Amino acid sequence: xxxxxxxxxxxxxxxxxxxxxxxxxxxxxxxxxxxxxxxxxxxxxxxxxxxxxxxxxxxxxxxxxxxxxxxxxxxxxxxxxxxxxxxxxxxxxxxxxxxxxxxxxxxxxxxxxxxxxxxxxxxxxxxxxxxxxxxxxxxxxxxxxxxxxxxxxxxxxxxxxxxxxxxxxxxxxxxxxxxxxxxxxxxxxxxxxxxxxxxxxxxxxxxxxxxxxxxxxxxxxxx
Amino acid sequence: xxxxxxxxxxxxxxxxxxxxxxxxxxxxxxxxxxxxxxxxxxxxxxxxxxxxxxxxxxxxxxxxxxxxxxxxxxxxxxxxxxxxxxxxxxxxxxxxxxxxxxxxxxxxxxxxxxxxxxxxxxxxxxxxxxxxxxxxxxxxxxxxxxx
Numbered sequence: 049x050x051x052x053x054x055x056x057x058x059x060x061x062x063x064x065x066x067x068x069x070x071x072x073x074x075x076x077x078x079x080x081x082x083x084x085x086x087x088x089x090x091x092x093x094x095x096x097x098x099x100x101x102x103x104x105x106x107x108x109x110x111x112x113x114x115x116x117x118x119x120x121x122x123x124x125x126x127x128x129x130x131x132x133x134x135x136x137x138x139x140x141x142x143x144x145x146x147x148x149x150x151x152x153x154x155x156x157x158x159x160x161x162x163x164x165x166x167x168x169x170x171x172x173x174x175x176x177x178x179x180x181x182x183x184x185x186x187x188x189x190x191x192x193x194x195x196x197x198x199x200x201x202x203x204x205x206x207x208x209x210x211x212x213x214x215x216x217x218x219x220x221x222x223x224x225x226x227x228x229x230x231x232x233x234x235x236x237x238x239x240x241x242x243x244x245x246x247x248x249x250x251x252x253x254x255x256x257x258x259x260x261x262x263x264x265x266x267x268x269x270x271x
Numbered sequence: 272x273x274x275x276x277x278x279x280x281x282x283x284x285x286x287x288x289x290x291x292x293x294x295x296x297x298x299x300x301x302x303x304x305x306x307x308x309x310x311x312x313x314x315x316x317x318x319x320x321x322x323x324x325x326x327x328x329x330x331x332x333x334x335x336x337x338x339x340x341x342x343x344x345x346x347x348x349x350x351x352x353x354x355x356x357x358x359x360x361x362x363x364x365x366x367x368x369x370x371x372x373x374x375x376x377x378x379x380x381x382x383x384x385x386x387x388x389x390x391x392x393x394x395x396x397x398x399x400x401x402x403x404x405x406x407x408x409x410x411x412x413x414x415x416x417x418x
Contacts, residue, residue, distance in 0.1 A: 097304040109292035123296045124417045130303040131415040219283030248275040
């Protein structure tokens with residue numbers, strides 16, 4: 049079984065002092081909902097299982113695809129990840145963190161498959177947030193009907209692997225927590241925010257040079 | 272920073288357009304629940320000699336795979352070799368075993384086991400696992416692995 053990571057609120061509960069004693073950690077309603085879904089699924093509820101799938105399938109897919117697996121390989125990774133969760137539903141020590149469990153399992157399976165396929169998975173460092181050369185137009189890009197979306201997609205493809213992977217997973221719907229992203233990508237949770245900031249700075253710089261930004265904030269968001 | 276949030280939302284929108292999870296993937300994820308069995312113990316996949324189930328044993332190459340599953344009573348080694356129309360499995364169970372089944376997402380097939388606990392089977396590519404019943408009636412299933 050993939051080990052459950054220790055959640056930050058559990059770690060925090062070990063802190064001594066009057067504040068910790070006077071104010072026990074607040075329950076996270078979302079965590080309670082997720083834990084309840086896992087418990088109900090473990091008791092045999094297909095509906096609860098469907099709820100878990102609805103919450104996390106996009107994340108699992110994003111993790112698989114972030115390792116640049118082909119669509120069929122990514123589908124295998126996603127399938128195996130869900131099958132594994134079925135097997136381990138009863139044994140999850142922290143059911144509220146099932147998203148992190150899924151992320152970890154998907155990452156391991158994706159890395160394994162990438163290795164089988166002979167793909168080198170680039171492990172760039174934080175300091176290595178270099179821009180890649182302009183990517184050639186892809187099939188995916190042809191699906192984007194608006195030029196500004198195509199422009200944004202091309203800009204994302206110019207980021208290095210680490211940034212692309214991080215942004216891919218961060219932009220899953222619903223947006224995953226940093227601790228889930230940390231487990232899914234094997235990065236320290238404390239590095240997610242700073243790396244996200246640097247990757248978005250890089251992206252923003254590219255977009256700025258292309259005049260994308262002014263149009264976007266005005267037209268799309270009204271800000 | 273607001274600009275960051277705007278950009279990230281736009282990136283999410285773009286990924287939603289170019290690479291959403293295919294409908295069949297989500298359907299398969301929901302259907303995975305039907306494979307749930309609660310009357311069999313799980314024989315976990317191992318990594319090396321540690322009793323920490325993690326992932327597949329070393330990958331030999333694209334055409335050959337090796338898996339090891341074990342608990343404190345039973346051990347199963349399985350080699351898989353890719354063939355023209357699927358994968359050929361060759362395995363050996365160490366421990367008291369009576370019956371072995373090979374399960375894919377579409378079928379569950381019992382295979383012959385010889386006196387040394389050896390068996391073989393051919394499966395199509397995709398998720399696969401084994402189910403075993405020991406002489407004492409204990410029923411176990413392995414983790415799923417993908418070929």
